[in-house]
Amino acid sequence: MNRRQLLKLGALPLATACGQLFALPRVPAKLLVVFLRGGYDATSLLVPVGSPFYYEARPNIAIPRPSADAGAALPLDADWGLHPSQRDTLLPLFAQGQAAFVPFCGTDDLTRSHFETQDGIELGQPLGGRRDFRSGFLNRLVGVLDGPRPIAFTDALPIVFRGDRDVPNMAMRSLGKSGVDRRQGEIIDAMYRRTALASQVTEGLGLREEVLQAMAPEMEAASRGAITTKGFELEAQRIATLLRDRFDIGFVDVGGWDTHVGQGGATGPLASRLDELGRGLAVIAREMGPRWSDTVVVVLSEFGRTFRENGNRGTDHGHGSVYWVLGGSVRGGRVAGDQVALTQANLFQNRDYPVQNEYRAVFAALLARMYGLDATRLDRVFPGVQAKDLGLV
């Protein structure tokens, strides 16, 4: 056992014993944000099976109403069903009350640009003002909590984690062997001590060693020829290991959702993508073990897609999306937040889901509940926000 693990074990009793630590919200909870880049077609995941207009608007790619058929939507309630790819993954979590969906969620940004909207969501600043690209909302969250360990499971540091707090990053797709030994690492570290990159270098060298150590059992198993998982499922397994044992706030992005052409329905390219995602998230739920009970996973995307299918059996950039909230203590098994009936008249600009649940407001209330944040701290995470409490945990 290393020093850090020891410290970690001691942290909870210490925190309750030591009064001054109450000054800042403690960090019992684990948070993972999963960003689906490309604007995933939320309408194919949380299927509006109660809307006749849905079946008119998508003659070729709609997911059929719940039935005994394997390709039919899985029933959730009278209005909604779940994509059939989620039968063994999201559906059981939903049934156990550990998954909630928030439809009509998103931002008021109307550019319909992937990049503009992704940036805006990650920054989490009020729309209309001048954007500060050096300050993402997860970085500000780290700043108002009592020393959580954040990590981005990405190659480059995402905007959401930019800011005053140093946040390390390391992608989990492929982990090479570390070539730099400890002595060399120390010498390199010393070169940077008086530079602006000092903390990144120290974090980077330390993180690499720590992660490779944490992954040693997995790599050993793989080298013995154990069946290994691939793609997002493998990433998710590694993420869960690190989140369970070493880190508190994580971020990962998953691409490949920009389905303008031939997206398919119950099967096809989008179905495969959703399947892989669902399996990865189920792995996280399982691998977190007892820590799943205080873990919250939020899945989001920059916008939804057009309600009608386009001329190429795909969908174009839309507006409102569906966010997912998963976790052992999530008050799930329900579709949460304000909703509208999906008729033509209710579409936003006669093409998209409207945004009824602004994501900053929803996120703020969720974080307030998770970490006991007061209004002042919430305002530092999401300046000017009016929290909208959906009772998600």
Added chain:
Amino acid sequence: MLAAALMSGCAADPAAPAGAAASPAVSRQALQWLDRITWGADTASARELAALGQDRYLERQLHPLVASPDARPPAGAPPVAAPTRAAAVMQLEAQRRDADATTEDEPKKAARQRYQRALTRVANESASRSLLRDLHSPNQLQEQMTWFWFNHFNVFQYKRDLRAMVGDFEDTAIRPHALGRFRDLLLATMRHPAMLRYLDNEQNAVGRINENYARELMELHTLGVDGGYSQRDVQELARVLTGLGVNLTDRVPNVRATLKAQYVRDGLFEFNPTRHDFGDKELLGHVIRGRGLGEIEDVADLLSRQPATARFVSRKLAIYFVADDPPAALVERMAATFQGTDGDIAATLRTLFRSPELTASLGSKFKDPVHYVVSAVRVAYDGRTITNPAPMINWLNRLGAPLYGRLTPDGYPLTRAAWASAGQLAARFEIAKIIGSSNAGLFRIGADDPALPVETPQPGSSLYYEHAAHTLAPATEQALEAARSPQEWNTFLLASPEFMFR
């Protein structure tokens, strides 16, 4: 100094090339300037700069006399594969169709794997050619601009069969126009099958509009997101683009007799008039008369002459070459040149490279992963011809910036905030160690060639070190002195803070 002792130790190694040739008489600042205009200063570029002087060197970079060395590989290098042209792509497409038509499971699977491997081989050949040019072409600015514009007009090689097309996109749509007129560059990308496929325009037809390409064309390629266009402009531009597509077969589609004359086929590019919306369009307040393929020339003129485009492109160039948040005055002067010359890229770059803002910024731009890898190899093997850039392809993958590997059309970020992260730096140190310790297979000829005997590279005897030596920070000097071997000395130099910036 221990470092000096190590260096002379290296030079005494009979396997090492003879000590560096007499270093050209250029100043430290000139060398830093060279670090911007090239992929990384080396002896050859420094010698040329010393001979020509800065003004003439700049002009030669802006207007290369010799074509980039595709037909003329550097001395000692094996011939690189010829660019994959239309016929080869069509052949691969036929291979795909045959695989799909195979009925039995196992042979089908095998045929599909052969097809995928063939695609990957073509893409790797393209990436190798590109990296060899970055390393060895005398037209260094043109090669930097080729990467820059590819990134600006980004396509992703893993969409469908784009692996077979990215090399041609780079060689025919991008490089020939990289220092030319922006309007010609834009038009070349608009007619290239890689772009039309990547942004789904081959699906865009009258009555079945797909607005994906139209949006990115204004948001990312020309005006910028704040460039003053509306959702309606996106839809109108999408109408202009209807009918532009890709044809990978010998078949000619059925076209009504009245429209037959409008049909255009050029390599893999196809304009199918039956899919085109011949109505008039209104874009940015201008009427585009419905007349067929010629409309895209009107659009290329209109978009490339917008002041928003001049500013957007100038600012992005300044971000790449000067600073993450470039001085507004510089961007304004560049935009004025851009507009005054009808989008002359070389002229715009001349304004940039002669600016005091560029001089003031020397040494302070954080290298993106491609600059890091290419400059490290140029320094480590100064003057020697790399024959196998495959290890570099892997290093770029590890650093999160594979060639042709950006999924989204926005291209890779160009700023320090995106790249100077903990994970990135740790990965760079490991790559520094690999490059510093052995030749890593960079001198193999062909995949079957056994690795040459390990031979320590010589950054210590390089021009870089000669000029950097007395400007290195004390902490860097200390690290170099702590090195226990030439390999380690190289590793520390390539891992140093100084080497992360250009």
